[in-house]
Structures are given as structure tokens and as C-alpha cells.
Amino acid sequence: MKSRTRIPTTPLLMILPSFLLAMSIIGYPILDLAWTSMQEVSRFGKMMGFVGLVNFSEVFRDPLFYSSLVRTVIWTVAVVGGTLIISLPIAIMLNDDFYGRGLARVIVMLPWAISLTMTAVLWRWSLNGRAGLINATLMDFHIISEPIEWLATAPLAFTVEILVGILVSIPFTTTIFLGGLSSLPQDSYEAAVVDGAKPWELFRYITLPLMKPFINIAIVLNVIYVFNSLPIIWVMTEGGPANGTDILVTYLYKLAFRFGQLGKASAISLIMFSVLFVFTIAYVLMVMRQEHDSADEEVKHDA
Amino acid sequence: MTFSIRKAMAASALAVGMAWAGSPAYAKTQVNFTVAEYSSKTGPYFEEVAAAFEKENPDIHINIQVVPWDTLLQRLTTDIAGGQAPDISIIGTRWLVDFASQGIAEPVDSYLTPEFKSTFIDTFMAPSVIDGKTMGLPVAASARAMLVNTDLLDKAGAKAPANWDEFYTTAEKLKAVPDTFAFGLQGKEIETDAYFYYSLWTHGGDILKGDGTSGLDTPEALQAVTLYKKMIDEGLTQPSPTNYTREDVFNLFKQGKVGMVFTFPMLIPQIKAEAPNLKYKVLPFPEGKAKATYGVTDTLMLFSSSQVKKEAWKFIEFAYKDEWRTKFDHGEGFLPVTKNVAAEKYYSSDPDIAGFAAGLPYAKFAPTIANWEEIADTTVRALQQIYLGQAKPDEALKAAAADINKIRSK
Numbered sequence: 001m002k003s004r005t006r007i008p009t010t011p012l013l014m015i016l017p018s019f020l021l022a023m024s025i026i027g028y029p030i031l032d033l034a035w036t037s038m039q040e041v042s043r044f045g046k047m048m049g050f051v052g053l054v055n056f057s058e059v060f061r062d063p064l065f066y067s068s069l070v071r072t073v074i075w076t077v078a079v080v081g082g083t084l085i086i087s088l089p090i091a092i093m094l095n096d097d098f099y100g101r102g103l104a105r106v107i108v109m110l111p112w113a114i115s116l117t118m119t120a121v122l123w124r125w126s127l128n129g130r131a132g133l134i135n136a137t138l139m140d141f142h143i144i145s146e147p148i149e150w151l152a153t154a155p156l157a158f159t160v161e162i163l164v165g166i167l168v169s170i171p172f173t174t175t176i177f178l179g180g181l182s183s184l185p186q187d188s189y190e191a192a193v194v195d196g197a198k199p200w201e202l203f204r205y206i207t208l209p210l211m212k213p214f215i216n217i218a219i220v221l222n223v224i225y226v227f228n229s230l231p232i233i234w235v236m237t238e239g240g241p242a243n244g245t246d247i248l249v250t251y252l253y254k255l256a257f258r259f260g261q262l263g264k265a266s267a268i269s270l271i272m273f274s275v276l277f278v279f280t281i282a283y284v285l286m287v288m289r290q291e292h293d294s295a296d297e298e299v300k301h302d303a
Numbered sequence: 304m305t306f307s308i309r310k311a312m313a314a315s316a317l318a319v320g321m322a323w324a325g326s327p328a329y330a331k332t333q334v335n336f337t338v339a340e341y342s343s344k345t346g347p348y349f350e351e352v353a354a355a356f357e358k359e360n361p362d363i364h365i366n367i368q369v370v371p372w373d374t375l376l377q378r379l380t381t382d383i384a385g386g387q388a389p390d391i392s393i394i395g396t397r398w399l400v401d402f403a404s405q406g407i408a409e410p411v412d413s414y415l416t417p418e419f420k421s422t423f424i425d426t427f428m429a430p431s432v433i434d435g436k437t438m439g440l441p442v443a444a445s446a447r448a449m450l451v452n453t454d455l456l457d458k459a460g461a462k463a464p465a466n467w468d469e470f471y472t473t474a475e476k477l478k479a480v481p482d483t484f485a486f487g488l489q490g491k492e493i494e495t496d497a498y499f500y501y502s503l504w505t506h507g508g509d510i511l512k513g514d515g516t517s518g519l520d521t522p523e524a525l526q527a528v529t530l531y532k533k534m535i536d537e538g539l540t541q542p543s544p545t546n547y548t549r550e551d552v553f554n555l556f557k558q559g560k561v562g563m564v565f566t567f568p569m570l571i572p573q574i575k576a577e578a579p580n581l582k583y584k585v586l587p588f589p590e591g592k593a594k595a596t597y598g599v600t601d602t603l604m605l606f607s608s609s610q611v612k613k614e615a616w617k618f619i620e621f622a623y624k625d626e627w628r629t630k631f632d633h634g635e636g637f638l639p640v641t642k643n644v645a646a647e648k649y650y651s652s653d654p655d656i657a658g659f660a661a662g663l664p665y666a667k668f669a670p671t672i673a674n675w676e677e678i679a680d681t682t683v684r685a686l687q688q689i690y691l692g693q694a695k696p697d698e699a700l701k702a703a704a705a706d707i708n709k710i711r712s713k
Contacts, residue, residue: 043401045384129546130555151491152543153691238492241545242687257377259677260401262384 043260091177112171120235154244180214490544507592585658598666
């Protein structure tokens, strides 16, 4: 057994210093967070003593935590799903050669260059009921007769925030997809066209399967970013009205910096970290198993 | 190669050395002062005070850090947690109890000479006294009042209201004027609760009852909120108040689109600059069972962790000289906190400022209690639920009162 899988020690030893450095940079904040979450923390961040899991039990008894959790799931699924559905066709269009493609690519990427907070501030102004650009435009075109108060009620405000979330996630996702598309082998397409495949079939049976790894990356990274994203909701509604648009991260921000409950906020933060950690591991495992299965299948076919 | 590296290192060493020599950190005592930004004038004003002070005291250097109000508490929280607390800071008096109970604020009684103490107006000194100890000095004060657009009132043929019944009938008349709203009601973000307290206090209620429990479950509170809700439902306010912050409501007023708002004195300089043709009048809040206004003070606090308390205090005494206080209060549109400035003719002759100052004898202050921000947020949540029609007024208020009592452990 030992002789069969002899571990090469020298390369591992050479990796060790940078591995330790990376782990201390990544690991220390998490350990510190875990430590803080089990302390009674004063309003100004002073540790007042070990309290075990009191902060966690307080979080789990808080109805606002659960409603924020549900909303976080809706927010993440809707934003990531919407982004993927819109980004893939955009990437395919931008991958085709057409006059002015460079310009079109720049335009799609532009929102990325603006800070998320600035984008959110801009939308907040545009969506203002009386002075906003959106209502003014819609009324000029006689689409609506009365101004709509976009951010006055939670369901409408949350929908609008999801749409803005999708908009700002598109550039990043499109970039991943464009990279993927340009690396696809052209000969598969040529062969399929010779065999008489229609454009939809090309997309369904060649593009989509070959793009799978890129779609997976886009899903994992977007879920992590969107799940943790504070600025859009915070700037537009601060989680209001009546906590109706609070997601975990806005709720946690409020707890930590408005109410000074740093212990409870650390507990929520740690819970969020575990959720993301479990999701990422589970997703990566699932993807790996799928690839493994399809590889097996190919072997069988070959046989 | 080696030569160029050595040269670069020598150059950077020289640069560091020069920066060190040129830095005022070298011999002077450093006093760090965090200033809350009231307006664009705040930073330059305090820089000017500091420069004048340093001229008289060349051995002390004042480092001014201007921080916007919205992030001030978060900034101080992280500074304190990181052991980087300033020596003095302007804070909202409503936070003082948290600072004091954590031992972060330094009691200033031993520094406060009787002469210096006597310069302050007692009403404004009182909120900074916690358990018999003076934990800070009042630095800014304002009282709230009602502003009416007199042009709109004339158009509607209505007169300025003195009590809530008149307020309601005036609103009904104002509603008839096209393209305008009768009453600007705030329903979003900071001070949404204050807009309700105006009504609560004048209806005879209070934030806390005598026994320290929440006053939201009283008939007065219900009456106060029901009136607002009724006005929303009858179209006497702008539609969907939960989309309107304090600034949004004030903007409507500046545009001449709303007849009556409740506001602070700092709106007056804004109106003069942005809407000079607007005809308005400053009036007391409509009376119900009681006369009331909201008095708000900010506090200048000395940190217990400071190593340079003596020098910091020297600067504080300097900054409270009449000439500086006059400049500050006039510039920012505040009411004076010192007797000498209050005695100026300006505060009785200027109709706008006098209108706001008139409320001071019966001004109510936010109670100095722990966890104030959380209590305010609970109140705002209940109000928004009521304004949106998500909850019945009495149920929402009772639930909020129960939550607040839990926060206060009463």
C-alpha cells in the first residue's frame, strides 16, 4: 500500500510555505469570526466574555432571520438564474462577427466599470416616484398615466432590486461565457453543419454541452457574489419598508453597525459562510460526479 | 542591477526620512478630533478654529477628521474596536448613553470650571448628564417646527392651522389645488419615527411611559398614527409615503408641490439658496392635548482612552468662545447652545429662526436610553406596516411596544 502511493515529499514541502501563508490569510478571519460569535461583544467591539452558543440561539429565535434567509434564497436564485438566461444569448451574439462588435462588447461591459454603490444610487434616483427618470419617460410615452412609486412597497421594490442585480451581474457572466465560446472547437460545428444540423440543434447539442464547465463556474462565482451582495439593496431601500427587502447581509449590517450587536452579527456571518461553503462543496461534488458519469458512459460507448 | 536597487533603496530611505522630518508628528502633541459633517461648511469651519488654536498653542496639533452623519456611528464603532479611537468626537446625544455605559466616554466634571459651565443653556446641558455625571458638552441644537407654503394656502383659501382639527380641514382644502399635495409625510429611512413623534407628543403621548415601558401601546399613540393613516388613505398626503425620505419630502416642499411639512431649521438656508421665491412661514406644530416640539442635540464627547485629555480640553474651551459659536450656529442654521449667542438679536428678530426657537420652552428630547437605534428601528417598522396597510394600527403598535419592552428588558 505504502509503496504503491508513495507521496512525493519534496514538491509538497516546497508548496508548504505559500500554503501556510494562504491558509493564515484565509483562515485567520474565519477563526476570529467564529471566536467573536461565541463572545458577548460590547457595542464597540470589546469582548465581554465567552457565552458559548447564546448568540446562535438568539439568531435562531429571531423571526427576521428566517424571513431574511428565505429572501436571500429568492434573491440569489432569481439574480443568478436571470443573469445566466440573459448572458448566454448575449455572449453568443457577441461571439458572432458583425460590424461594430467591439463597440457592442464595450457597451455590455460598461456597467462593470461603475461601482455597485454608484449604480444603486443612480437607480434609486431614476426610480424616484415624482422626480425619477423612469416614471417621466413612461409617462411621456403614455405607457402609464400616474407615476409608479417603485420602492414604496416591498414586493415591487424587491423585484426592481433583483432586476438591477441581474443587470450588474451580466458583464462578468458574459465575459466568462465569451471566453468559453471562443475556446470551443470550430470543427464540431462544421461537421454538424455538413450533417444538416439546424442552428437550434447546434446550440442544444454542441454549444450547451461544451459550455457546461463555464456555466458551472459562472453559477458558483455568481452565487457567492450575489449571496453576499450588500450595496444594491442597502442603497435603494436599506432592507425596508418594514424589513420587506432585507436579505441576510443587509440584516447583518444593520445588526452590527446600527444596533451594535456585533456578537449576533458574527453568528449570522458565520452561518452565511457555512451556507456558501456547503453549497460550493456540494455543487462541485455534483459537477464532478456528473463528469465522471458521462466519462464512464463514453467509455461504455467506445466499448 | 544591484546598483539600481541600492540606489532605489537609498532614495526611498531618504524620502521616508524627509517625510518624518517634515511631519508635524515630530514634536507636537496630537489631538484627534472626529467631526460630524452637518453641511459642506462644517469641515472648513473646524479647520479654521483649529488653525486659530494652533497659532496660540504652537505645541498642539489638531487633526480634524470629517465624517458624514450616515457613517459616523459605524466609523466610531470600528475605530474603538480597533483601538484607534479619536480623542474628541461629535456624536448624537442619543448614542451617549451607550458610550457612557461602556466606559468609552470620559466624565468631564473635573475639567468643567464653573465659569465655563455657566456659558451653556441648562436645557441643552441636561441630556448629557447621565447618573449625575456630565458625559459631554452640547455642541449643536435644533428644534423642529411646521413649515407651510403660504401661496398654496392662499390659493386653497385656507388658513394656517393651529391645532390638529384645523390641520385636517386645511389639508382637505389644500387637496383641491391641482398638482400639489396637502401634507408631506415621511415614511422612509432616518427619522421616520421622529415624524411620528411630532404627532405622538402633541396628542399627549410619549416615547416612554412613566414606568419606562414603551408608550406606543397608549390610546394617544393610536390616535396619532390613525390620523396619519387616515390622511394617507384620503389622499391628503403625497402617495406612498414609504417611498419618501426626509429629503424627498423637503424637496417636494422646495418645489412648491406640498402645502405643509414638519422640518428642522437647516431647511431654511436650503430654501433660500434653492427656492428663493418660495413663500413660507414657520409655525409651531399643530396642538392636540399638548404643545410640543422635538429638541435634538449633539454632544461633544471626550474619550476615556485619550492620552492627551488636557490638551483636548484646552481646544474644547477655545472652540466654545463666543465668536466661534456665533459663526458655527449661523453657518449651519442651528439654535444656540450658549447663553451669550442666544442673547443675540438675530435669534429674536429673524422670523424663521425665532419660529423654531419659540418651541424650546416645551421641547421634548429623545430619551437617553440604551439601544436607542434598535428601538427607533422597531418603531419605524411598525409605522411602515401601518402606512402600507399591512397591519392594523393598534396591532402593529402593540407588537412594537412589546418588542421595545423586550429590548429594554422591562
